[in-house]
Structures are given as C-alpha cells and as structure tokens.
C-alpha cells in the first residue's frame with residue numbers, strides 16, 4: 001500500500017544547507033518520502049555519511065577524482081547504494097525512473113544542467129537553485145512546460161508567492177509582487193562603512209543559516225536582485241510590478257497584491273523546511289519540524305523599509321540586467337559568482353563585488369539569447385572577463 005504513494009526524491013546538493021533541510025523533512029515522513037538519489041560536489045565524506053543514514057539507491061559525486069572513495073566507502077559500509085560520478089551521470093539519473101521529485105539545491109550555475117534535466121523529464125521540481133533561473137529562465141520555464149514538470153519554488157519568498165497565488169485563478173488578477181529582504185548583516189550601514197568588512201562578517205547572517213555564497217549575496221543584496229529575476233520568470237511578472245522591501249524580522253516572506261486591493265502575505269519562521277515541506281506535499285501540507293509562528297516573540301513588531309541602493313548597488317544592477325534582457329542576466333550572475341568567490345578567498349574587498357559586476361556588464365553589451373549555447377557562452381566569457389579584471393587588482397582588494 002505504502003509504495004503506491006511513496007515519493008522518491010533526488011536531493012541535488014545533499015551536503016549543503018538546503019540539502020540538509022530537505023533530508024530532515026524527508027526523514028520525518030518515511031511512509032511517503034524517500035531519498036533515492038543523493039548528489040554532492042566534492043564533499044565525499046559528507047555524502048557517504050548521508051548514504052549511511054538515508055540508504056539511497058544512487059549516490060553521485062560531481063568530482064570524478066572522488067569516485068573511487070565513494071565507491072569503496074559504499075562497499076565497505078555494506079550499502080546497496082550505487083556510486084556514480086560526473087555531471088552527465090547525474091543528469092541521466094535525474095531524468096530516469098529512480099526518482100519522482102528533484103530538489104535542485106546545487107549552488108550556482110553548476111546546477112543548471114541537472115535542473116534542466118529534471119524539468120525536461122517532467123519531475124516535480126523543488127527549485128532552490130535560483131542561479132539556473134537567472135541564467136536561463138525562459139528556457140528552463142519552457143522546458144518545464146514541455147516536459148510537464150511541476151515547479152514548486154523553494155526560495156522562501158517565491159514559495160510564499162506560490163502559496164499566495166493559490167488564492168486566485170487568473171494571472172491578470174495579480175497587480176504586484178513584493179519580495180522581502182532581511183537586509184543582511186550590514187543593514188543600516190552606508191557605503192563608506194562597508195569597505196573593510198570581512199568574509200566572516202558577511203556570512204554571519206542575522207536570520208537565516210545558509211551556504212557561504214548565498215550568505216554573501218544576502219549581504220550585498222545581490223540575492224534579492226537574483227530573486228527579482230527569478231520571480232519574473234516563475235510568475236511571468238513584468239519587472240515594474242516586482243518590488244523589494246527590507247523587513248528585518250524575516251517573518252513575512254512575500255506579499256501579493258491583487259487588482260481588488262487585497263494583499264495576501266505568507267508568514268513563518270525563517271526556516272527553509274517550511275518551503276521544502278510545501279514542495280513535497282503541495283497541495284497537501286506536511287509537518288516540517290518548524291515551530292509555529294509567535295508574533296509576540298520579537299516585540300510584536302513587523303518593520304518594513306526601502307532598500308538602500310547606494311550602499312547595496314547589486315540590487316539595482318540586477319534590475320538593470322533584467323531590463324536589458326538577452327545575455328545580461330547571465331553575465332550578471334557569472335560575474336557575481338566569480339566576485340563572491342574571490343571575496344570569500346580574501347582576494348578582493350566587499351565593495352569590489354558590485355564594482356566587478358557593473359564593470360563586467362559594461363564590457364559585455366547584451367546579446368539576444370534564444371538558445372542555451374548563447375547563454376553558456378556569455379556565462380563563460382563573463383567569468384573570464386571578471387577573473388581577468390580581478391587579476392589586475394592589488395591584493396588589498398581595492399581596484400587598481
């Protein structure tokens with residue numbers, strides 16, 4: 001009986017923050033959810049530990065050099081799990097019949113190929129990997145339509161919008177979408193106060209516990225910029241009808257205004273297990289382990305303010321790239337990935353992140369982008385251009 005309703009889940013980015021939360025929710029529902037495929041980048045020990053706990057049918061490590069360690073580790077643990085390595089193996093498994101649902105939680109453009117494979121194969125797609133929508137939003141949404149995939153956004157704001165939209169039948173009823181932003185660890189600081197901030201300070205997010213890349217994106221507000229582009233694709237919403245508000249309590253995740261003046265919001269504690277439970281269960285609701293919201297706990301306040309685009313220009317760069325269209329969002333995303341990585345390695349300063357993104361966009365005027373090859377080429381060229389520019393910068397992190 002139970003097997004008829006068992007949802008077999010591929011967790012891509014299983015060793016990461018979202019992957020860990022997804023596996024926590026899955027383990028709460030052994031009668032209806034099972035992790036059948038686990039995939040990670042290079043953390044083979046972490047992946048092996050997860051395989052011992054969740055006993056998937058397949059485990060995939062992106063780094064081919066780690067394959068022998070994975071294979072031997074699975075064998076030595078006496079597990080039935082089959083070992084695989086490389087992106088092509090992952091794409092084939094995601095598209096095959098070993099899973100019904102896919103949690104796309106690889107960080108960065110590295111997640112695009114497997115996310116596309118899940119969309120084309122018509123899986124239930126729990127989409128956390130926002131960079132794939134920024135890089136190739138139109139193609140990904142088209143692939144999901146063609147493949148019959150149901151996308152449930154996992155990004156908390158988009159998951160909130162998804163839930164609010166269930167209250168309406170026609171897209172034309174929606175007047176505006178508001179994404180909230182915590183403001184990150186540097187909310188309230190001016191640009192002059194940001195030059196010397198360290199990677200450790202940038203990843204110390206006040207409300208959410210997340211991987212290092214998205215934590216830096218939250219500190220620059222690029223995360224919200226990527227989310228504006230993400231919302232545009234997920235909900236077919238023109239940029240002019242997408243708004244960002246800073247909301248330091250991070251309890252209201254998004255609002256949807258309807259043409260009749262109603263505004264619906266979704267609230268909850270800042271814990272990604274809620275969005276993941278929506279993804280697994282929708283239209284049903286599943287227990288997620290997240291506590292119920294106590295609105296009095298933080299002084300009974302819900303505050304909102306406008307974002308400071310002078311201190312955090314990445315948000316404006318993202319709106320500009322969305323308006324420019326074509327390859328511009330792909331260039332924005334690629335330059336940001338390279339800049340954030342250099343910042344995390346201590347090679348550039350915090351303010352160089354928006355500067356590098358802007359300079360790379362300036363150097364690469366947008367081209368029409370109607371196929372994946374054009375976008376991947378723009379992504380690669382933007383990475384090269386941004387890397388070359390960083391090489392000319394003194395290690396103090398200030399532009400030459």
Ligand code: NAD
Nearest residue numbers: 013014015016017018040041062106107110128129210211
């Ligand atoms: P993370 O750094 O904690 O985890 C990243 C995962 O991706 C790891 O399991 C890593 O092994 C894997 N990975 C990296 N490169 C890979 C590759 N080339 N091939 C296969 N796997 C690879 O990141 P995270 O915070 O879990 O974020 C994952 C994605 O979800 C990002 O796109 C992020 O923007 C999005 N997201 C995260 C949160 C959050 O709360 N953490 C919220 C919203 C959206």
Ligand code: MG
Nearest residue numbers: 155156157227
């Ligand atoms: Mg978000």
